[in-house]
Amino acid sequence: MAIPGLNEKFSVKQYAVKSILLSMLLLVSIFVYRQATAKEVTLIVDYESQIIMTEAKTVGQLLDEIGIYVRGRDKLSPSADERIEKGMIISLRKAFPVFLHVDGQTALVYTTAESTSELLNELAVTVALEDRVEPSLQATLSHGSDILITRVSTSLISEEVSIPFKTEQKNDPTIPRGKKKVTVQGKVGTLLKTYEIVLADGNEESRQLIEEKQLNEPTNSVVLIGTADPEPIVTASARGGGVVTNIIEGIASWYGNGDGLHGAKTASGEVFNKNDYTAAHPTLAFGTRVRVTYLKTGKSVDVRINDRGPFGKNRIIDLSMAAAEAIGLRSAGVGKVTVEVLK
Template sequence: MSVTGGANPVKKRFDIKKTLLILLTAVVLVGITSYIAYETITAEVTVVQNGEEVEKTTAANNVNELMDELGIDVSKHDELSVSLEDELTDGMVIEYKEAQEVNVAIDDQEETYYTTQEQVKDFLEEESIDLSDHDQVSVDLNAEIKDGLKIDIDRAFEVTVNDGGEEHTAMVTNQSVGELLKDLNIELSDHDQINAELDDSVQNQSSIDIVRVTKEKVTEEVEIPYETVRENDSDLLRGNQEVVKSGKEGKKVETYEVTKENGEVVSRELVDEEVVEDSVNQVVAVGTKAPVTLVDSKGEWMNFTSTKYTAFCDGCTGSTATGVDVSNTIYYNGMRIIAVDPSVIPLDSIVEVKVGNNTFKAIAKDTGGAIKGKKIDILVDSKQEAWNWGYRSVQVRMLKEG
């Protein structure tokens, strides 16, 4: 039997297998090529973002493209372990830390900072913000830095408190005057004075002055002087005076409020007085009786009894009854001084005294308790002369009536 004009079945099956083999080979080659190309253009990198580690396979060419791929916007304040322009390499580790905003106010002057430090103390050190032992900080130095953190720093300064002359110094920040005084254990009384209000803030380089004011009551016993009352006496010769009632001083207790500032008396005010003993007025009789002159005003000689006395005899004071100082003299305007009975020889009269054949002018400037009637007492220098004279008769005549 013969076959003509038909396909060979064996050959046809062979062609299909060959075609399938070629297609499979092509697919494998494409896969291998793609794999080789992928492995060539990608890199396995590790990104540590704010302490969290992320494994990343990327086809990015450099760090900047990787950051964009991860949605990380790197600012100039952020911390990056490599440069943004560095090419990525397989196995590369990139550390990124985002900067936190920190607002610092020093004595109300505020400034904004950005930092990647973990704690407040490290941030302050990084920014060279030094603190003294007395400065006040609003947050703990070991506190964790968080975005938007506000740090208030009050710088301490020295203040002098002059407490009534005693000086105290203290380092303060934003204290009030009252708080400062409390810290220094300084208490004010109701009367003390201070050059500031207690609610006022303490100012830098200021001085607080306290004046210690004390008020105390003081009592004193004071004499009340007596007054002299003069009464006319018609039985007493004109020109004569006589104490008929002695005066006596009274007593009163005065109470003063004494104010002292820092121990010094600044005022003394009388607040009360009490009379504990009344004064007694002195009563003086003033003579109004006209004297009867027994000496002849025409200048005729009359007989008198005479004695002599000194300026410092018993009961004498060195001054005459008319106020003449005779402690060093026995003369007045060149004339001898005599004591008289004013009812016989008026005071200030000028007379002539005759002793034997000797005469001298005298002026009536004194009186005496024992000189009564027609008697004169002649002032001399010594007691011996007065004793030797004793009592003698003399003659007297008026030259000029006083």
């Protein structure tokens, strides 16, 4: 006796089982096929390796499959067009940025170079033996490295330098005291100095003197200094000299020996010479000529006012050493005098 619907249910179950079996068979077939056609390769990216099973036909297709983009400066071996072979080793070195400072310019460069030397070769940058490279040519590069190249050159330059002459002073008893006579004019000499100059990027970094050569010797100046004492000048009444316009009596002093004033500028602006017949007066105009008579000796001397002073109490004039010597006042230091203003 047949049960209604039983055969129909059995047929459905058989169909479902067959479908599952066919699907599993298909998957197994596909897996077996892929295993039979896939190739095992080793991919090394920046020194990190992995083993990959792939059906890609070329290196480029493989990298596309796994989502790796190759830029222009990246280093890929073998090339993207190379056909995949079983057991192939694929190496990819990603380019990284470095900064190159050379010849006054800074460039951002992407490179796969491992050392400074490799980078410079890659960019065809020449470095002379004297040039400085920082870091060194053997240094390992990394992301963001700074490479500085300093161009170094040496050269020789020569400079002429003046050699100053000296002044020789000689006493001459035939020349009046306070007078000078130049017998030999001084002349500077010439010295040639040669230096070795070190330039770093065009800027002088150091210089070293390597040679000196005297081209011309200096000629020393010779000056005769008068030491002859002049005849004492008598007073106007005795000789009838210049016209006296005013006569003052008071204490005189002198200066110019051991006080540091010889060679210094006076109040008038001229250089004080202790051997000239000059004097300092508080008020008389510069250039005024006066006759000073030392009352103790009766000797007189005509002097020219070129300085201001003296500033001591009751003193009316300050004589140069030579003028004080002429009237016998030098040894006394101070003495009573008359001062006559000459017209």
